[in-house]
Amino acid sequence: MTPDLSVEIAGVKFKNPILTASGTCGYGEELADLFSLSHLGGIVTKSITVEPREGHPPPRTAEADSGMLNAIGLANVGVDRFIDEKLRFLEKHDTVVVVNVAGARLQDYIDVCARLDDCPRADMVELNFSCPNVDWGMEIAKSPTRAEQAVREINKVFSRPVIAKLSPNVSDISEIARACEAGGAAAVSLINTLVGMAVDIDTRRPRLTNNTGGLSGPAIKPVALAMIHQVYGSVKTPVIGIGGVMTWRDAVEFFLCGASAVQIGTALFVESDAPVKITAGLKKYLSRNKIRNISELVGKLRKY
Amino acid sequence: MSRIVVENLNIIKKTDLGRDNYVIDLAPFSKAGAVKPGRFIHVKIPRTDVFFRRAFSVYDINPGEKSISIIFKVLGRGTALLAGLRNGDSLSVLGPLGNGFNLPSTRETAILAAGGIGMPPIYLLAKKLLEKRFDKTKLLFFYGGASGADLVDIRRIKKLGLKLLPATEDGTLGFKGVVTDAIRDKIATADGKFRIYACGPEGMLKAVDRLAGELRMPGQLSLEAPMPCGLGVCLGCIRPLAAGGYTRVCREGPVYNIGEVLL
Numbered sequence: 001m002t003p004d005l006s007v008e009i010a011g012v013k014f015k016n017p018i019l020t021a022s023g024t025c026g027y028g029e030e031l032a033d034l035f036s037l038s039h040l041g042g043i044v045t046k047s048i049t050v051e052p053r054e055g056h057p058p059p060r061t062a063e064a065d066s067g068m069l070n071a072i073g074l075a076n077v078g079v080d081r082f083i084d085e086k087l088r089f090l091e092k093h094d095t096v097v098v099v100n101v102a103g104a105r106l107q108d109y110i111d112v113c114a115r116l117d118d119c120p121r122a123d124m125v126e127l128n129f130s131c132p133n134v135d136w137g138m139e140i141a142k143s144p145t146r147a148e149q150a151v152r153e154i155n156k157v158f159s160r161p162v163i164a165k166l167s168p169n170v171s172d173i174s175e176i177a178r179a180c181e182a183g184g185a186a187a188v189s190l191i192n193t194l195v196g197m198a199v200d201i202d203t204r205r206p207r208l209t210n211n212t213g214g215l216s217g218p219a220i221k222p223v224a225l226a227m228i229h230q231v232y233g234s235v236k237t238p239v240i241g242i243g244g245v246m247t248w249r250d251a252v253e254f255f256l257c258g259a260s261a262v263q264i265g266t267a268l269f270v271e272s273d274a275p276v277k278i279t280a281g282l283k284k285y286l287s288r289n290k291i292r293n294i295s296e297l298v299g300k301l302r303k304y
Numbered sequence: 305m306s307r308i309v310v311e312n313l314n315i316i317k318k319t320d321l322g323r324d325n326y327v328i329d330l331a332p333f334s335k336a337g338a339v340k341p342g343r344f345i346h347v348k349i350p351r352t353d354v355f356f357r358r359a360f361s362v363y364d365i366n367p368g369e370k371s372i373s374i375i376f377k378v379l380g381r382g383t384a385l386l387a388g389l390r391n392g393d394s395l396s397v398l399g400p401l402g403n404g405f406n407l408p409s410t411r412e413t414a415i416l417a418a419g420g421i422g423m424p425p426i427y428l429l430a431k432k433l434l435e436k437r438f439d440k441t442k443l444l445f446f447y448g449g450a451s452g453a454d455l456v457d458i459r460r461i462k463k464l465g466l467k468l469l470p471a472t473e474d475g476t477l478g479f480k481g482v483v484t485d486a487i488r489d490k491i492a493t494a495d496g497k498f499r500i501y502a503c504g505p506e507g508m509l510k511a512v513d514r515l516a517g518e519l520r521m522p523g524q525l526s527l528e529a530p531m532p533c534g535l536g537v538c539l540g541c542i543r544p545l546a547a548g549g550y551t552r553v554c555r556e557g558p559v560y561n562i563g564e565v566l567l
């Protein structure tokens with residue numbers, strides 16, 4: 001019996017539950033030098049905004065213990081070039097394309113998503129309500145009413161499934177998840193990065209020009225698991241898990257806590273072929289444990 | 305076939321060059337034959353408390369043995385851990401990465417300017433040129449450092465049999481002064497026949513960029529930036545371009561034309 005790794009989320013079929021996370025795989029071109037993108041269940045693009053953005057001045061990344069800080073500042077090519085160039089490239093690959101969208105105000109999200117609606121290979125959008133690195137990023141992320149309204153309005157202009165990506169930098173992430181679900185989110189993905197800081201004691205300066213940045217990598221995995229577990233228990237929409245996944249073992253923990261699929265982010269910087277290895281590892285794990293389909297693991301934590 | 309690979313390589317030889325500098329030879333690297341001078345590898349430090357890979361220019365290649373060599377200087381945690389490794393230890397290597405140098409035309413004289421631990425890609429460029437039967441007399445290899453002892457692995461450079469012109473600030477070896485002054489001393493005017501290639505500390509690259517601009521000498525510089533991914537996906541290794549905007553040093557670089565990047 002070869003185990004079935006495929007999953008279906010909001011009617012979209014993924015050949016396996018391993019996606020690459022926004023901002024850690026560009027628009028796919030570079031990773032394609034290393035392995036075929038058809039190995040991926042899906043690819044989530046860098047956040048796309050209405051206009052191109054250069055992002056924050058360097059240094060905008062810093063090494064941390066078991067992870068890193070980034071304050072890239074949503075550098076991206078803008079929606080026009082994304083559609084003309086980057087999506088053209090992605091279209092050629094047999095993998096689900098999830099376009100991550102960010103904006104300064106709700107209208108920006110609506111404008112970008114309306115443009116993407118005309119591109120059939122933008123299979124899904126993921127709304128980045130949660131970027132901690134731009135001063136306007138958190139408006140929607142922190143308010144349940146705004147989050148709900150935003151998802152509802154965006155659903156009117158984008159006819160395919162909408163994923164809401166949630167920030168951990170809030171007091172109650174389940175509340176925001178429920179609001180996004182009420183607004184019509186087909187799935188929620190979590191977590192984005194945690195606000196953090198690092199200081200160079202010789203120069204006495206923060207290591208990032210933005211002062212603070214988003215912490216990612218193995219350092220945040222326990223936080224991600226706890227939040228996924230919590231959100232899984234409070235919404236019916238599928239949960240996509242993100243945060244510090246490096247190995248197939250990590251991925252299994254995420255599935256057990258309730259993730260239907262997993263995104264690989266920072267791991268790509270250190271083990272660039274991690275998605276390929278993780279999928280292979282999962283397949284073996286399922287075989288060994290006589291599990292027919294990966295979805296049988298989702299949320300199957302045993303109670304004490 | 306993949307253009308970039310992640311492979312576990314064995315340390316087949318480690319040489320202590322003194323003053324915290326080491327050469328290590330790694331094999332087997334399936335892309336050994338595909339490494340252009342100026343390209344680099346990204347090395348995973350085999351300890352979990354050093355999170356990012358560390359970038360090292362490819363110093364030497366032996367395609368027959370599928371081996372590549374790097375030189376490194378111990379600067380911090382990552383390189384200190386590398387220095388503690390032994391023959392037979394294994395290292396995860398991502399590469400080859402970056403763009404590499406454009407070769408000069410046979411009509412030009414190539415000025416190779418290396419500074420301190422920036423020597424490796426310049427050495428490999430010289431070696432490649434000689435393999436391509438580039439005229440030895442048209443290769444001037446300037447190598448600068450604070451003191452004679454900072455000029456690493458001079459023996460290997462000398463074996464190439466080209467003109468080596470050391471420059472040391474304390475005058476212990478060769479020209480007394482910095483590399484750019486040594487170059488100025490040697491060539492008063494460029495008159496279109498020269499092409500310069502440089503890799504070294506930031507201050508030296510700035511001086512080379514200025515000198516080449518003054519002399520209207522074309523050429524290329526190999527730059528550094530801290531590199532989280534080395535692949536072009538994290539957007540962390542950026543530097544500002546003279547024409548505006550940023551460039552990813554790991555992907556569009558690390559080799560840039562004179563004047564292209566704001567130094």
Ligand SMILES: Cc1cc2nc3c(=O)[nH]c(=O)nc-3n(C[C@H](O)[C@H](O)[C@H](O)COP(=O)(O)OP(=O)(O)OC[C@H]3O[C@@H](n4cnc5c(N)ncnc54)[C@H](O)[C@@H]3O)c2cc1C
Pocket residue numbers: 344358359360361362374375376377378379380381382383384421424527528529530531558
């Ligand atoms: C394309 C490229 C090629 C390189 N080639 C070589 C080479 O052939 N030989 C060699 O010895 N070194 C090379 N370097 C520099 C090397 O990557 C750094 O010395 C190394 O990352 C330091 O790691 P560490 O953990 O020992 O130091 P850390 O603990 O990270 O830092 C120690 C010191 O090094 C500085 N530093 C950290 N990372 C870099 C970096 N990427 N560039 C410059 N300074 C840095 C820090 O600011 C600090 O002052 C290259 C760098 C790049 C980007």
Ligand SMILES: Cc1cc2nc3c(=O)[nH]c(=O)nc-3n(C[C@H](O)[C@H](O)[C@H](O)COP(=O)(O)O)c2cc1C
Pocket residue numbers: 021022023024046047070072074100128131165191192193215216217218220242243244245263264265266267538539
């Ligand atoms: C360098 C970098 C850039 C990122 N850019 C984005 C982005 O543009 N949009 C977004 O929604 N998330 C972005 N993220 C967050 C990741 O998608 C992911 O949610 C987070 O890093 C946690 O997962 P990880 O620990 O596996 O990296 C970025 C993360 C990193 C490290």
Ligand code: FES
Pocket residue numbers: 530531532533534535536537538539540541542552553554555
């Ligand atoms: S190191 Fe990540 S983009 Fe260059």
